[in-house]
Amino acid sequence: MSLVEVKGVTKRFGGLTAVSDVDLTVKAGEVHCLIGPNGAGKSTLFKLIVGLFPPSAGSILFDQVDVTAERPFARVQRGMSIKMQAPSVFKELPVRQNIQIALQDRVSGAERAAEEQRLLELLGLAADAGKMAGALSHGQQQWLEIGMALALRPQLLLLDEPTAGMSPEETYKTGELIKSFNAEGMTVLVVEHDMAFVRQIAQRVTVLHLGKIFARGSLDEILNDEQVAEIYLGKTHAH
Numbered sequence: 001m002s003l004v005e006v007k008g009v010t011k012r013f014g015g016l017t018a019v020s021d022v023d024l025t026v027k028a029g030e031v032h033c034l035i036g037p038n039g040a041g042k043s044t045l046f047k048l049i050v051g052l053f054p055p056s057a058g059s060i061l062f063d064q065v066d067v068t069a070e071r072p073f074a075r076v077q078r079g080m081s082i083k084m085q086a087p088s089v090f091k092e093l094p095v096r097q098n099i100q101i102a103l104q105d106r107v108s109g110a111e112r113a114a115e116e117q118r119l120l121e122l123l124g125l126a127a128d129a130g131k132m133a134g135a136l137s138h139g140q141q142q143w144l145e146i147g148m149a150l151a152l153r154p155q156l157l158l159l160d161e162p163t164a165g166m167s168p169e170e171t172y173k174t175g176e177l178i179k180s181f182n183a184e185g186m187t188v189l190v191v192e193h194d195m196a197f198v199r200q201i202a203q204r205v206t207v208l209h210l211g212k213i214f215a216r217g218s219l220d221e222i223l224n225d226e227q228v229a230e231i232y233l234g235k236t237h238a239h
Ligand code: ADP
Pocket: 013, 016, 018, 036, 037, 038, 039, 040, 041, 042, 043, 044, 045
């Protein structure tokens, strides 16, 4: 069953077509990776899915409901949550308070304290709960942000470059974290560059290039596709 259906979605910014007639299905329960060169339109597609931009054309279905005209808040209430590419933790507030803000009014009282602690432990941040978020390492800030997105217990978690700036060990740990949410039934759509990480987590992969779907399949199918190697992997290996 599909959880997200992007149908013929286009997004223009003035004369630039950032996303062009894209069809994408995310199946309920899968980890799906979106890859492609810089400027391919990956972050724009994420923002279209959560409703931060209206599409210029096309429609977006979430859980069989057309949400194209819905505001981001309404989509979050339906069960979407996003960690955007640009970091957005509250650096001047303690780690614990960042989690509290993200929990909002989903839970209260004792249940809230328990949920707060569960998330801090899951993220490996319990010992740092009293530190200012800005004092965490870059990788820990990324985890905190993932935790804030998770606090809503979304059905669909969108992660835009969650491992940017992480060490290989932190990246691996992030992959295991994503697999653990997925094992509990969460559907995850991830934009990622690191192929080892994609191999660790992805069940299906979609390649975006110049705003269009360029290829889709298993990671092995993608890696064996010569045209993909030309547009994407060739460039990646070059730097
Ligand atoms: P990716 O995440 O794949 O690197 P983006 O979705 O960020 O790509 O960007 C796709 C294209 O759209 C780029 O050319 C980018 O400059 C442009 N773009 C993205 N957001 C905006 C915006 N808010 N206004 C104008 N152009 C944008």
